[in-house]
Amino acid sequence: KQEVTQIPAALSVPEGENLVLNCSFTDSAIYNLQWFRQDPGKGLTSLLLIQSSQREQTSGRLNASLDKSSGRSTLYIAASQPGDSATYLCAVSNNNDMRFGAGTRLTVKP
Amino acid sequence: DGGITQSPKYLFRKEGQNVTLSCEQNLNHDAMYWYRQDPGQGLRLIYYSQIVNDFQKGDIAEGYSVSREKKESFPLTVTSAQKNPTAFYLCASSRGQGMGNTEAFFGQGTRLTVV
Numbered sequence: 001k002q003e004v005t006q007i008p009a010a011l012s013v014p015e016g017e018n019l020v021l022n023c024s025f026t027d028s029a030i031y032n033l034q035w036f037r038q039d040p041g042k043g044l045t046s047l048l049l050i051q052s053s054q055r056e057q058t059s060g061r062l063n064a065s066l067d068k069s070s071g072r073s074t075l076y077i078a079a080s081q082p083g084d085s086a087t088y089l090c091a092v093s094n095n096n097d098m099r100f101g102a103g104t105r106l107t108v109k110p
Numbered sequence: 111d112g113g114i115t116q117s118p119k120y121l122f123r124k125e126g127q128n129v130t131l132s133c134e135q136n137l138n139h140d141a142m143y144w145y146r147q148d149p150g151q152g153l154r155l156i157y158y159s160q161i162v163n164d165f166q167k168g169d170i171a172e173g174y175s176v177s178r179e180k181k182e183s184f185p186l187t188v189t190s191a192q193k194n195p196t197a198f199y200l201c202a203s204s205r206g207q208g209m210g211n212t213e214a215f216f217g218q219g220t221r222l223t224v225v
Contacts, residue, residue, distance in 0.1 A: 001169075004152075032212055043116075043200055044216040089152065091214070096160065097168065098143060098202070098214060102152035 002027045004092055006101035013080055014109050021075040021104045023090035028068050031093045035064050035075050038087045038103070047088075048075070080108045113137065116201050116217035122225050123188070123195065131186045131220045133201035140206035142184035143214070146170060147198040156199075159184055160206055188222065196224050 003026040013019055023033070032051045036044040048057045048064040050073070056065040063076040073090060089103040114135045123129045133142065141160050145153040155168030159178040173192025178184055184203075188195045198221050204214040 034214060036216075041198075041219075041221075043218040044202075046213055046215060049213040091153075093204075093212060093214075096166065097155055097158050098204075099155070100145075100153040 002030075002092060002094065002099045004090060004099050004101040006088075006090060006104050008104060009102065010105040010107075012107040012109065015080060015082060017080050017108075018076070018078050019080055019106070021077070021088050021090075021106070023073040023075070023101055025071045025073075025092045025099075027094070028071050029094060030068065033064075033066055033073050034091045034093070034098075035062075035073075036089045036091065038089060044089065077106075080106075082108045082110050084108050114201060114203055114215055114217040116199075116220050118220060119218065121220055121222045123222060124225060126190045128187055128189050129222065131188070131199055131201075131222070133184045133186065133217060134182055135184075135203045135215075136182060137203055137215065138181070139203035139215075140181070141204045141212075142178070143202040143204075144168075144174075144176065144184070144186045145200045145202065147200060147219075153200060156186065195222055197222060 005024045007022045034049045035047045050066040061078040066073045085108050087103040087105045091100045117132045143158045144156040157176045159165035175187045200219045201217045202214045204212045
C-alpha cells in the first residue's frame with residue numbers, strides 16, 4: 001500500500017523567505033503527483049501536477065520537482081507572502097486511486 | 111462554471127440515522143473519489159469510482175456506501191454503522207487514469223456533525 005509522508009508537519013517563516021516543503025512516497029510506480037493548498041475549513045485547490053515522466057513543473061513563485069526513483073518530491077515557494085499561509089498537501093496517483101500525505105501547515109509572518 | 115459541487119456545506123446527524131452527502135461534477139470526469147479528513151490529519155480514502163456503475167472500497171469504507179449511476183454524480187451515504195462519523199468530507203474528480211492529464215479537482219467539502 002502506498003504511504004505518503006510530508007516533512008515538516010509545520011513551518012513558520014518570515015515574509016520574503018524562500019522555502020521548501022518535502023513529500024516522500026514508498027511505491028515509485030505512480031502515475032502522477034499533485035500538490036494542493038488547503039485553507040482552514042475549505043476544500044483543496046490544485047497548485048501543480050507532475051506527470052510521472054516529468055521532472056518538474058512551475059507556476060509563478062511555485063516550483064515542484066519529482067524524483068520518482070527515490071520516491072521524493074519538493075515544493076519550492078519563492079519570496080513567501082502572508083497570503084501563502086495554508087496547509088500544503090501532496091498526493092500521488094497510481095492506476096486506481098490517489099493517496100495523500102498529512103500535509104505541512106505553513107505560516108508566513110508579516 | 112465548471113467544477114465540483116458538494117452539498118450541504120454543514121450537516122447534522124442524530125445517532126442511528128443514515129445521511130447522504132451529495133457530490134456533483136460537470137467536468138465530464140470519469141473518476142470520482144470520497145475522502146474523510148479529521149482535525150490535524152491527512153485525507154483518508156473512503157471510496158472511489160473510475161467509471162459509471164463501478165466503485166471500489168478505499169481504506170476506511172466500513173459504515174459508508176456509495177453509488178455511481180450517473181457520470182456526474184457520486185453520492186456518499188454515512189450509515190448508522192459508522193461509529194464516529196463526525197468529520198470533514200471531501201469529494202474529488204479527475205479524468206481518470208490512462209487519459210492524459212489527470213489533474214484532480216475538489217469540492218468545498220461537507221462538515222458532518224453527530225448531535
